Amino acid sequence: MKISVIGTGYLGATHAAGMAELGFDVVGVDVDPTKIERLSRGELPFHEPGLPEIIRKHVDSGRLRFTTDYAEVGAWADVHFVGVGTPQMPGQHAADMKYVDAAVLSLAEHITRDALVVGKSTVPVGTARRLQGLLREKARDGVDISLAWNPEFLREGFAVKDTLEPDRLVFGVNSPDAEPTLRAVYAKILATGTPLIVTDFETAELVKVAANAFLATKISFINAFSEVTEAVGGDIRTLADAIGHDTRIGRRFLNAGIGFGGGCLPKDIRALQARVSELGLDRSMRFLSEVDEINLRRRERAVYLASSMLGGEVADLRICVLGVAFKPESDDVRDSPALDVAARLYEMGAAVNVYDPEANANAARRFPRLNYVGSLTEAAADADLVLLLTEWDEFKALTPEDLAPLVAHRRLIDARNVVDGDRFRDAGWDFAALGQRYP
Ligand code: UDX
Numbered sequence: 001m002k003i004s005v006i007g008t009g010y011l012g013a014t015h016a017a018g019m020a021e022l023g024f025d026v027v028g029v030d031v032d033p034t035k036i037e038r039l040s041r042g043e044l045p046f047h048e049p050g051l052p053e054i055i056r057k058h059v060d061s062g063r064l065r066f067t068t069d070y071a072e073v074g075a076w077a078d079v080h081f082v083g084v085g086t087p088q089m090p091g092q093h094a095a096d097m098k099y100v101d102a103a104v105l106s107l108a109e110h111i112t113r114d115a116l117v118v119g120k121s122t123v124p125v126g127t128a129r130r131l132q133g134l135l136r137e138k139a140r141d142g143v144d145i146s147l148a149w150n151p152e153f154l155r156e157g158f159a160v161k162d163t164l165e166p167d168r169l170v171f172g173v174n175s176p177d178a179e180p181t182l183r184a185v186y187a188k189i190l191a192t193g194t195p196l197i198v199t200d201f202e203t204a205e206l207v208k209v210a211a212n213a214f215l216a217t218k219i220s221f222i223n224a225f226s227e228v229t230e231a232v233g234g235d236i237r238t239l240a241d242a243i244g245h246d247t248r249i250g251r252r253f254l255n256a257g258i259g260f261g262g263g264c265l266p267k268d269i270r271a272l273q274a275r276v277s278e279l280g281l282d283r284s285m286r287f288l289s290e291v292d293e294i295n296l297r298r299r300e301r302a303v304y305l306a307s308s309m310l311g312g313e314v315a316d317l318r319i320c321v322l323g324v325a326f327k328p329e330s331d332d333v334r335d336s337p338a339l340d341v342a343a344r345l346y347e348m349g350a351a352v353n354v355y356d357p358e359a360n361a362n363a364a365r366r367f368p369r370l371n372y373v374g375s376l377t378e379a380a381a382d383a384d385l386v387l388l389l390t391e392w393d394e395f396k397a398l399t400p401e402d403l404a405p406l407v408a409h410r411r412l413i414d415a416r417n418v419v420d421g422d423r424f425r426d427a428g429w430d431f432a433a434l435g436q437r438y439p
Contacts, residue, residue, distance in 0.1 A: 001184060004028075004077035006103045007084035008035055008066060010046060010159070010263070011120060011152055015083050016066075017051060018163035020058035022188050028066040029073050039066045047331035047358045050160045074110030079185060082107075083120040083152070088267040094274035095124055095267065104131050108138035108145065115145055116181050120152045122208050122268055124275040128172060128201035148178040149201050151208035156262065157329030168195040172204020212268040213288060218253040219260050220294040226256045226435035227294075230301070236435030237417055256435040257416040258337040258389060259298040261326035266292070266335045295337075298434060302341045302387070302415045305432050307348070309411050310385055315349030318408065320383035322376065322398075323390025325359035333362045338389035341415070343367045345387075355379035357392050380406040391416040400427035 001024055005016040008030040016028040030036055038045060042056035058064035067073065073080070084099040100121050107117055117135060119128055128149045139145045149172030154162035169189065171182045179198055183190065190196060197207070222240055229236045236256040244251025260266065269288045276285045307314050319342075326336035333339045336359075346352045352370045356363065360372040373379050376394065380386055380403060388395050396418045404410060404427070412424055414433040424431040432438040 002077045003079050004073045005081045012083035014159040017054045020064040026064045036066045048159050070106045070110040075112045079116045081118045086121050093270035095271040117147050119149045125205045146175040148173050149204040170197045170207050172201045209272045216265045216269050217291050220291040222254045222256045224294050233437045259295040261335040261337045263334040303344050317384040319350045319352050320380045320386045321354045322388045322395045324356045324363040325390050328392045331358035353379040382408045384409045385411040387413045389415050391418045
């Protein structure tokens with residue numbers, strides 16, 4: 001079986017590499033020739049542990065290649081995965097479907113032999129049914145193109161593992177040959193006992209957004225309790241541990257802090273609200289606007305704490321920001337709470353030094369006016385305040401002894417609840433953490 005993967009961004013590049021790792025001949029397709037050139041040399045345009053090695057291995061073996069040529073791919077592959085982006089539309093909550101639609105239309109135009117098109121992108125419910133109609137209408141005469149929906153649940157930083165050892169596989173199907181073809185594609189993964197859910201288009205589309213909405217809600221839930229513990233005292237980490245022991249709740253995704261960001265959770269909960277609103281069902285997902293608001297209030301709290309610690313005025317003071325990626329093990333700053341907080345403090349007049357092990361370059365493209373430096377030592381030099389905003393291991397291990405010789409004033413805000421606050425307080429630091437009362 002020959003496989004094409006349309007889109008070579010985060011999802012597409014990982015999926016193409018994963019399919020090659022499963023033993024298929026794979027071609028990755030993109031409209032951007034620069035991306036294709038770089039990937040053909042085994043270079044990735046983003047940071048993802050383990051992925052460059054797999055791409056290089058299969059590019060070298062000839063099992064994986066990249067192209068911009070839809071015509072060639074349409075005549076070659078048996079299965080075409082569509083993994084292009086569905087970003088939030090500027091100024092709106094809805095997802096922008098132009099890349100998915102363009103990819104599917106190009107496939108319809110260029111597929112010259114019977115094939116299965118498999119959507120992987122996160123889309124508004126109803127998209128698969130619409131695209132199936134489009135494919136039927138635009139396919140060449142005598143060519144049979146089926147469609148299936150197979151959502152992707154990969155996390156940045158764990159993309160390879162999540163692709164090759166997923167928690168579950170979901171196939172949304174609406175034609176007789178789609179399921180057997182997908183079973184053959186994923187045979188090696190299914191053989192390891194991975195749960196498989198075979199369902200209709202709508203359920204498959206909704207599984208993905210429901211999972212992300214649940215995860216976002218879990219984070220905002222614990223962050224809402226942070227607002228309470230900040231007011232009355234108590235420890236948010238112990239609270240999370242204690243409720244997390246209840247196996248019905250579970251401890252994962254209960255880490256309080258400056259909230260969620262990235263290319264998925266924020267846009268997906270907004271797109272879901274926009275979609276249900278189109279369907280006249282606003283009320284069913286109204287709680288997600290609260291989830292979003294709680295999440296955004298965490299950033300305000302971090303800024304407020306910084307300004308309170310500095311006596312109400314941050315102008316001309318030196319703030320050291322540790323971490324601007326939306327989470328550790330990633331160089332992604334899309335909707336990053338950390339970068340947002342750093343940028344707001346700059347707008348308030350602070351001199352902001354930023355160090356992130358991987359995300360400096362991406363952050364500098366998005367917000368160039370901060371002072372990006374190459375090490376923690378440089379970032380903390382003469383700082384009036386240190387702000388830990390992304391919990392890289394390097395920062396989690398920080399002690400008062402590491403920082404004290406560098407800074408001008410012993411002030412630390414732990415916006416991710418990862419360091420031992422008592423140790424800093426005992427060493428004479430002015431210390432605050434999100435989710436803890438600050439005197
Ligand atoms: C997410 C989903 O996990 C994944 O299944 C989906 O396919 C894409 O979206 P990702 O965006 O890579 O993956 O990151 P994730 O690990 O889910 O973290 C999202 C955000 O939540 C990060 O900003 C992270 O810092 C934050 N988070 C996570 C918390 O604030 N607290 C937690 O307990 C967990």
